[in-house]
Amino acid sequence: xxxxxxxxxxxxxxxxxxxxxxxxxxxESRIRLGVALGDWVVDLAWLAQxxxxxxxxxxxxxxxxxxxxxxxxxxxxxxxxxxRMLLTHLLSDAGPDAVRASLVPRGEVTxxxxxxxxxxxxxYSSREHATNxxxxxxxxxxxxxxxxxxxxxxxxxxxxxxxxxxTDVRRPWGQIAADVFAPSRRLxxxxxxxxxxxxxxxxxxxxxxxxxxQHIFGFVLVNDWSARDxxxxxxxxxxxxxxxxxxxxxxxxxxxxxxxxxFRVAGPVQAPEPLPYLRTKEPWNFDLHLEVSLQTATSxxxxxxxxxxxxxxxxxxxxxxxxxxxxxxQPGDLLASGTISGPEREMLGCLLERTxxxxxPIALADGTTRTFLEDGDVVTMxxxxxxxxxxxxxxxxxGRVLAACREPGRPVD
Amino acid sequence: xxxxxxxxxxxxxxxxxxxxxxxxxxxESRIRLGVALGDWVVDLAWLAQxxxxxxxxxxxxxxxxxxxxxxxxxxxxxxxxxxRMLLTHLLSDAGPDAVRASLVPRGEVTxxxxxxxxxxxxxYSSREHATNxxxxxxxxxxxxxxxxxxxxxxxxxxxxxxxxxxTDVRRPWGQIAADVFAPSRRLxxxxxxxxxxxxxxxxxxxxxxxxxxQHIFGFVLVNDWSARDxxxxxxxxxxxxxxxxxxxxxxxxxxxxxxxxxFRVAGPVQAPEPLPYLRTKEPWNFDLHLEVSLQTATSxxxxxxxxxxxxxxxxxxxxxxxxxxxxxxQPGDLLASGTISGPEREMLGCLLERTxxxxxPIALADGTTRTFLEDGDVVTMxxxxxxxxxxxxxxxxxGRVLAACREPGRPVD
Numbered sequence: 044x045x046x047x048x049x050x051x052x053x054x055x056x057x058x059x060x061x062x063x064x065x066x067x068x069x070x071e072s073r074i075r076l077g078v079a080l081g082d083w084v085v086d087l088a089w090l091a092q093x094x095x096x097x098x099x100x101x102x103x104x105x106x107x108x109x110x111x112x113x114x115x116x117x118x119x120x121x122x123x124x125x126x127r128m129l130l131t132h133l134l135s136d137a138g139p140d141a142v143r144a145s146l147v148p149r150g151e152v153t154x155x156x157x158x159x160x161x162x163x164x165x166x167y168s169s170r171e172h173a174t175n176x177x178x179x180x181x182x183x184x185x186x187x188x189x190x191x192x193x194x195x196x197x198x199x200x201x202x203x204x205x206x207x208x209x210t211d212v213r214r215p216w217g218q219i220a221a222d223v224f225a226p227s228r229r230l231x232x233x234x235x236x237x238x239x240x241x242x243x244x245x246x247x248x249x250x251x252x253x254x255x256x257q258h259i260f261g262f263v264l265v266n267d268w269s270a271r272d273x274x275x276x277x278x279x280x281x282x283x284x285x286x287x288x289x290x291x292x293x294x295x296x297x298x299x300x301x302x303x304x305x306f307r308v309a310g311p312v313q314a315p316e317p318l319p320y321l322r323t324k325e326p327w328n329f330d331l332h333l334e335v336s337l338q339t340a341t342s343x344x345x346x347x348x349x350x351x352x353x354x355x356x357x358x359x360x361x362x363x364x365x366x367x368x369x370x371x372x373q374p375g376d377l378l379a380s381g382t383i384s385g386p387e388r389e390m391l392g393c394l395l396e397r398t399x400x401x402x403x404p405i406a407l408a409d410g411t412t413r414t415f416l417e418d419g420d421v422v423t424m425x426x427x428x429x430x431x432x433x434x435x436x437x438x439x440x441x442g443r444v445l446a447a448c449r450e451p452g453r454p455v456d
Numbered sequence: 457x458x459x460x461x462x463x464x465x466x467x468x469x470x471x472x473x474x475x476x477x478x479x480x481x482x483x484e485s486r487i488r489l490g491v492a493l494g495d496w497v498v499d500l501a502w503l504a505q506x507x508x509x510x511x512x513x514x515x516x517x518x519x520x521x522x523x524x525x526x527x528x529x530x531x532x533x534x535x536x537x538x539x540r541m542l543l544t545h546l547l548s549d550a551g552p553d554a555v556r557a558s559l560v561p562r563g564e565v566t567x568x569x570x571x572x573x574x575x576x577x578x579x580y581s582s583r584e585h586a587t588n589x590x591x592x593x594x595x596x597x598x599x600x601x602x603x604x605x606x607x608x609x610x611x612x613x614x615x616x617x618x619x620x621x622x623t624d625v626r627r628p629w630g631q632i633a634a635d636v637f638a639p640s641r642r643l644x645x646x647x648x649x650x651x652x653x654x655x656x657x658x659x660x661x662x663x664x665x666x667x668x669x670q671h672i673f674g675f676v677l678v679n680d681w682s683a684r685d686x687x688x689x690x691x692x693x694x695x696x697x698x699x700x701x702x703x704x705x706x707x708x709x710x711x712x713x714x715x716x717x718x719f720r721v722a723g724p725v726q727a728p729e730p731l732p733y734l735r736t737k738e739p740w741n742f743d744l745h746l747e748v749s750l751q752t753a754t755s756x757x758x759x760x761x762x763x764x765x766x767x768x769x770x771x772x773x774x775x776x777x778x779x780x781x782x783x784x785x786q787p788g789d790l791l792a793s794g795t796i797s798g799p800e801r802e803m804l805g806c807l808l809e810r811t812x813x814x815x816x817p818i819a820l821a822d823g824t825t826r827t828f829l830e831d832g833d834v835v836t837m838x839x840x841x842x843x844x845x846x847x848x849x850x851x852x853x854x855g856r857v858l859a860a861c862r863e864p865g866r867p868v869d
Contacts, residue, residue: 216662221728224731247702249864280590281580282693368701370701
């Protein structure tokens with residue numbers, strides 16, 4: 044099926060993708076929902092206003108009144124599927140001509156956070172990452188904690204400081220040791236995949252692994268910025284806190300699970316076999332290529348080239364585990380995968396691993412080196428699935444590192 | 457000053473308190489804001505509707521349109537003070553007679569969560585508690601982690617599962633060891649004080665310790681239910697997760713900081729002296745008596761008798777630390793103190809400490825014993841400040857333990 048506008052072969056957003064986002068038109072403050080198509084954003088409020096979104100399961104003017112995706116997320120797969128089918132028809136070359144007036148050039152809109160994120164959970168589901176970090180922290184004998192192969196380790200993150208791609212990130216102050224209070228000297232990125240939750244569950248009622256996919260709306264890319272020196276000092280015994288909560292960046296377009304279905308693959312063999320509540324019969328990893336690049340004042344180069352298929356614990360296992368004690372998920376919650384590393388050196392998803400704790404600097408094209416991020420560095424992550432002539436892309440999540448304040452709380456002059 | 461209705465000497469809610477809450481009237485679903493006065497709830501929507509809340513800083517009909525406290529929390533101390541002064545006058549015996557019609561018997565209303573809690577942070581600020589738990593987990597030599605005396609340790613909790621006092625709490629399933637998946641056998645309570653945040657800060661702009669009190673609206677009691685066996689297995693290396701996120705209970709009435717001002721006292725001596733960003737000149741502990749009681753099928757008795765004044769890190773230090781790296785707080789955020797224990801055995805704020813990890817059962821009045829909570833047990837926490845003939849009470853936070861499901865996700869028959 045062809046789209047109603049020309050779409051470049053390497054565009055992340057063909058008709059088969061239709062990722063969801065929130066945006067404002069130039070000169071407007073009102074937030075609208077949209078889907079991306081090639082170089083365009085489809086304005087769903089405009090379509091609704093002109094009677095072009097007549098679905099069975101939603102009022103005709105539904106998208107005129109939505110300023111975030113939360114309500115839509117809560118409605119579940121049947122509603123999502125109906126709207127997706129309708130949009131696929133409308134945006135194809137078989138759709139009505141009037142639809143063209145709903146297109147806004149993507150370069151002219153301002154993207155906004157697509158949903159209110161009630162709770163943000165960060166998993167730790169890459170075996171390679173956990174092994175590498177554990178080796179640096181505790182030595183090779185104790186690299187993986189004794190529980191790691193038995194459950195998807197996770198911690199609660201900070202919702203309020205989740206920012207959209209493009210937001211600058213200020214280097215945080217914090218404690219590095221008992222007498223050392225300073226801006227982080229080991230500022231790092233973490234390459235992650237984030238799952239956006241659809242319908243939630245009632246407190247006290249777990250989601251079975253077999254039902255978990257019904258609660259998945261889609262995915263974004265996540266950069267879980269980390270201050271490694273602050274983290275090392277603070278993380279015992281209750282986990283990371285300030286070293287993570289100064290900023291977490293997400294890509295603006297939520298790629299729906301529906302668009303990723305053709306790219307589902309089996310994950311790594313799990314041995315020991317997980318407990319029954321963590322068993323999934325179907326393949327729930329994604330063959331999703333991932334890249335991290337670094338732009339400095341004088342160079343731009345790729346730092347990582349990974350793939351989400353290496354994750355040990357899959358999203359259905361994560362959801363089943365998260366809720367097995369009764370914890371309730373809510374529409375718009377974000378479940379991030381944890382840093383995605385793979386078996387090869389170039390597949391490592393953060394600088395801590397890439398530079399072996401700072402011991403092996405990376406040579407950059409401009410003749411300088413990096414162990415951790417410097418002020419002015421721009422980190423950009425991107426990802427896509429390809430196959431059968433289709434490319435389902437995520438766009439990118441990017442952010443620039445700003446110099447720390449002179450003193451905490453005082454703006455830089 | 458006398459109130460317009462008789463108030464018992466031992467009431468937690470005299471005219472000097474006026475704690476804030478949200479409620480519904482019998483037979484209504486609409487949520488209203490109110491303050492408690494003796495055995496009554498003052499319906500602020502009614503007062504606003506009848507033109508009895510004419511403030512300088514808010515529209516006259518403001519409280520007609522608020523279904524949670526969040527907007528009011530964001531307005532800050534000047535607005536809070538004006539409304540408090542007006543309410544104190546209106547509810548005194550010098551106020552207009554018409555005000556009486558705004559009173560609803562407290563026993564007839566249904567309390568609701570007073571605010572939307574965007575993020576919930578749980579500190580670990582009692583030295584006695586951290587020492588006792590650390591001793592049980594790691595032995596007396598390594599009881600306090602090396603960072604503990606240098607910063608207020610905390611972790612991000614789960615917002616979605618914060619429930620109001622009176623909500624039953626179902627015993628959670630979870631992993632106890634590699635091959636053991638079972639309902640928690642070591643279910644515990646934790647006695648905590650929770651701070652409700654007023655105005656937030658902009659991401660990247662810390663709150664100085666000296667300014668922190670401007671961001672405090674008030675306090676509630678918190679029971680941070682904990683599954684100790686699940687916790688022990690899961691907490692390395694990223695902290696507690698399922699062992700805490702199945703439920704956290706709070707008391708329904710937020711006692712304003714203004715009412716607690718007369719009860720501020722100095723905390724424990726801090727040695728080593730904290731870093732400059734953590735220094736507070738004024739006393740920021742509260743002389744707040746705390747009690748935990750346990751009701752079983754056949755007995756009711758007190759388990760703990762503590763005081764919030766023993767907390768090592770105070771609320772202004774917690775706020776300064778939380779934001780020093782740039783993390784933004786938002787109106788309605790909840791910052792809990794961590795379990796409050798004191799130097800004496802009866803001052804220990806959880807069963808893990810009271811029974812030394814289950815080794816020393818507590819004898820109950822009915823001849824049975826407890827190490828951890830059993831199904832049907834009701835835990836109730838209460839607290840009050842007294843002095844100069846005034847008693848500022850918190851009411852209570854209570855919850856009953858329900859039996860675990862037969863299998864996770866299946867209701868009990």
